[in-house]
Amino acid sequence: MSFEMPAAAARPRKDKPLRPMIETHTEHTHADPKVEWEKQRDTVRAIEQLGLQRYAENLPDIQSAFELDDHCLRCIDEGTPGGIHLAGSGILMDEVKAIEASKAAKVDGVYSHAGCGAAAMFAKQKGLDMTNPDEYGRQWAKQLAERLGVPYKGHIEKSDMKRPADFHNARVAYYDGTGSFDPSRVADLPPGFVISRRHTDAANAQSEADVAVSIATGDHGFGTLITDKEPFYLMVVGDPEDPNFSANKLQAEVDAIASNSNGRVKVLGFTRPRAMKKAA
Ligand SMILES: [Zn+2]
Structure with missing residues (x-):
């Protein structure tokens, strides 16, 4: 099945090429990348100093990062947290694969943004x-919603997204092997793209990690603030109970992205901490 081009968008236009989405009517406009970067600096430093595993284990509310409110599919964009993630809700995938992944993840609705x-x-x-x-x-x-027989949940507008309207404030991308990770629920986890590796094959998840890196390091993201000294982090999230999705295995999958980045991308990993047993 091929993707059908919407008639309205297919109409030839003489407008200028697409610019970064500049809006005139929201208070989100003109967020300063440098200010956003500074806001996250202490968190990133703490992660670098402690190591991601210890850092995560020390967060008292870390278990709540492994709860999902719904199983709706949305983008990997840090502005659309929760649920299941594929880049553009799967728009870059072969449709058959996107349907398979969505079914495996028990997707019950689809968003665009x-x-x-x-x-x-x-x-x-x-x-x-x-x-x-x-x-x-x-x-x-x-x-996709129609093919899956689930509701199209709507187009998430900029004012409803959890990031500045005009740029990506993700310093990290989470490569999630648990399938239930939502970093936005824990204030001390840096905002990041979420790639649902658990629900899609390694080749597709790797290319989604590439997409995240190219957005973050490009004009719509932190761009040149990301350097070999202050890199973008691919953070793999391992499942302690399934060796197919262990932190080590996932790390190996994304290592090549880091090695081809001139040091601007580094890989860190952690395994979902096991829930603490209540004292008897
Ligand atoms: Zn998107």
Whole structure:
């Protein structure tokens, strides 16, 4: 099955090429990347000093990062936390694979969102009109929901996203082997993309990690603030009970991304801490 180009977006336009989404009517506008970067600096330093495993284990509320409110599919974007994640809700995948992954993850609804980098990549890869690539994301999400027989949950607008409207404040991407990780529930975890590795094969998850890195290091992300001294972190989240999704195994899957990054991407890993037993 092929992706159907929405008629409205396919119309030829003479507008300028797509610019970073600049809005005029929200207070989210003009967030300063440097200020956002500084806000996260102490957290990142603490992780670097303690190591991610110890850092995570020391967070009193870490278990709540492994609870999901729903099983709806949304983007890997740090602004769309919770639930199940595929880049652009799967827009960059073969549709059959996206359906398989969604079924395996028991997806019960599909979202699209504003300012979707994956939808923009899709449009670029296909040579489509770039005036409003979000429209491709919306159409894809609707179509996937229909194929799955679950509701299309809507288009998450910028004002409802959990990041500044005009740029990505993710300093990290979580490569999640547990399938239930939501870092936004724990204030001391840095905001990050979430790649649901648990629900998609290694090749696809790796390419989604690449997408996250290219967004974060590009014009819509922290960009040149990310250096070999202050890198972007791919943080793998291992399942303590399933060797197929152990932190070591996941780390090996993304190591190549780091080695091809001139030091701007580093891999850290942790295993989901086991819940503490209550004292008798
Ligand atoms: Zn997106």
